[in-house]
Amino acid sequence: MTAPLLEVNDLKMHFPLGGALFGERRYVYAVDGLSFRVERGETLSLVGESGCGKSTVGRAILRLLKPTGGQVVLAGKRIDDMGSAKLRPYRRRVQVVFQDPFSSLNPRIRVRDALAEPINNFGLAKDNAELTRKLNMLMDKVGLPREALGRWPHEFSGGQRQRVGIARALAAEPDLIVCDEAVSALDVSVKAQIVNLLGDLQKELGLALLFISHDLAIVEHMTHRVAVMYLGKIAEIGTKRQIFARPRHPYTEALLSAVPTPDPLAKRERIMLKGDVPSPISPPSGCRFHTRCPYAFDRCKSEEPRLREVEKGHEAACHLNDRDAQDNPLLSGARA
Ligand code: SF4
Numbered sequence: 001m002t003a004p005l006l007e008v009n010d011l012k013m014h015f016p017l018g019g020a021l022f023g024e025r026r027y028v029y030a031v032d033g034l035s036f037r038v039e040r041g042e043t044l045s046l047v048g049e050s051g052c053g054k055s056t057v058g059r060a061i062l063r064l065l066k067p068t069g070g071q072v073v074l075a076g077k078r079i080d081d082m083g084s085a086k087l088r089p090y091r092r093r094v095q096v097v098f099q100d101p102f103s104s105l106n107p108r109i110r111v112r113d114a115l116a117e118p119i120n121n122f123g124l125a126k127d128n129a130e131l132t133r134k135l136n137m138l139m140d141k142v143g144l145p146r147e148a149l150g151r152w153p154h155e156f157s158g159g160q161r162q163r164v165g166i167a168r169a170l171a172a173e174p175d176l177i178v179c180d181e182a183v184s185a186l187d188v189s190v191k192a193q194i195v196n197l198l199g200d201l202q203k204e205l206g207l208a209l210l211f212i213s214h215d216l217a218i219v220e221h222m223t224h225r226v227a228v229m230y231l232g233k234i235a236e237i238g239t240k241r242q243i244f245a246r247p248r249h250p251y252t253e254a255l256l257s258a259v260p261t262p263d264p265l266a267k268r269e270r271i272m273l274k275g276d277v278p279s280p281i282s283p284p285s286g287c288r289f290h291t292r293c294p295y296a297f298d299r300c301k302s303e304e305p306r307l308r309e310v311e312k313g314h315e316a317a318c319h320l321n322d323r324d325a326q327d328n329p330l331l332s333g334a335r336a
Contacts, residue, residue, distance in 0.1 A: 003076040004037040005175055005208050006061065006094075011035070012069035013056050013232075017281065029280045030056045032232035033070070035307075038176065043202065043209040045219040047255070048229035051277055054212045057229075058178045061210065062096055063087060075175070092122045095174040099181040101165030105153040111164055112149040118172040138167040141201065159190035166197065176208040183218060195222050217259045220244060228252045231288040232280055234307055238314035248316035248330055250293050287319070295320060295329055 013031035031053045038044045046054045059065045061072055063079060072080040079090050095118075098104050105114055115135055118124075125131040139146045142163040153161060162182065169177050179198065183191040199222045202209055213219055219226060220240065227237040228251060236249040247253045254271040273292045278284050284291050290300040299319050307317040318330075325331040 003073075005040045005042075005075060006038040006210070007073040008037070008057070008061065008070070009035050009073065010070040011057065011060060011067055011072065013053070013060055013065065014068040026281060029232050029283060031060065032280075032283070034229070034232070034234055035070075036227050036234065036237060038208050038210055040175065040208055041202065041206045042225065043211055043223045045211040045213060045223040045226045046229060047213055047216055047219055047226060048235075049277055050214055051280070052229045053232040053280070054229050055180055058096070058180045058210065058212050062094055062178055063091070092118075092172045093175045094178065095169035095172050095176075096178045096180060097162070097165045097169050097182040099184050101161040102153060104165060104168070105161065107153050109153075110149070111151055111153070114153075114164070115149070115167055115171050118168065122172055124171075124173060134171070138171055141170060141204075142167045143197065157190075158186055159193060162186065162190075162194050163197070166194075166201070170201070170205075174207070176210065178210045178212065180212045181214070182211075184213065184215065191218065192221075198222065216255050220259065228255065231278065231283050233288060234315075234317065235289065236314075236316040236318075237307075238311075238316075242311065242314040246331075248310045248314065248321055249289075249318045250295050250320070250330065251289050252316075253330060254294075287317075 011031055011034045014027040014029055017026045017028060034057060036044065046057060048054050056065065060067045067080045070080065071078055074090050074093060077090070079087060082090070112135060115138055116131060119131060119134055125134055135149055136146050139149060144160060144163050144167070153164065156164060183194045186194060195218060198209060201207060211219065211223060223240050225237065225239050226243040228235045228243070228249065230251050235251045236243065236247065243252060244256065247256055254273050257269060257271040271294065275292050278288070278291055286302045287293070287300040287305050290296040293300065303319070305317040305319050307315050310316050310321050320328045320330055
């Protein structure tokens with residue numbers, strides 16, 4: 001059996017707060033013991049409300065941040081504790097597309113130079129002829145005209161700029177692309193085009209994608225598996241079919257209730273969660289979701305549910321899954 005492309009084991013990202021309360025240092029527990037894997041050629045979507053820690057996970061995998069604890073293993077090698085020199089070849093293999101491509105494109109650098117930079121940095125072209133061939137190929141792949149290589153970033157529309165961002169990520173010939181809210185800022189029609197483009201590129205190049213998004217509707221069209229995050233932990237993880245057809249965590253159920261269905265007769269009852277997401281500085285005791293969960297019962301306040309398998313390839317962290325099906329409202333359809 002070959003190792004997964006990416007393995008994240010018990011990842012922790014704790015950020016110290018300035019100052020101490022009664023002499024005790026306090027932390028933001030942004031990511032607090034999170035494990036998952038991504039196979040070659042697979043899309044795993046990491047979803048949850050803003051502030052749940054999903055972008056911090058992306059930054060830890062990219063090693064833009066050094067994890068506080070746990071492991072990030074890429075193609076069988078731990079990269080969470082590597083120094084910058086050793087990390088270099090691994091940096092090439094994991095690239096990123098951010099929400100705002102403008103932030104990753106220097107406004108004073110033409111597209112040609114922005115795309116040539118990773119190719120030259122990683123020594124991926126032996127001469128100018130090969131560099132030009134690669135640049136032209138990148139523009140073809142992302143559906144932009146080759147003559148646009150001579151343009152400046154501000155001369156592109158939002159969707160075109162995101163295509164340039166994708167081309168820049170592809171230029172490094174990665175195995176994995178972290179797409180951090182990569183389509184969130186785009187208009188609906190452009191969003192669909194970029195999602196389709198990512199899907200096509202994935203199939204053509206055998207890329208793996210870690211698709212970070214707050215939007216389950218977008219994820220449904222392009223993912224293989226889904227990991228739902230709440231307050232720095234995974235609440236549920238499974239295949240797209242498992243998560244969308246039969247969620248086994250009340251938080252996932254609530255998120256899904258807000259996704260419009262294409263069939264107007266198949267109405268979903270919207271579940272409105274009470275209150276706001278609690279602070280990651282002092283997360284609730286027991287189940288972190290108990291302050292907002294419509295099914296919470298006494299045990300939830302004191303005992304933290306473990307992420308455990310509820311069917312093959314499907315894991316959820318909720319005490320309800322210890323009950324028989326007829327007493328589990330997630331399976332019986334009875335709301336508390
Ligand atoms: Fe809700 Fe309890 Fe399940 Fe947490 S463990 S999601 S509070 S029912």
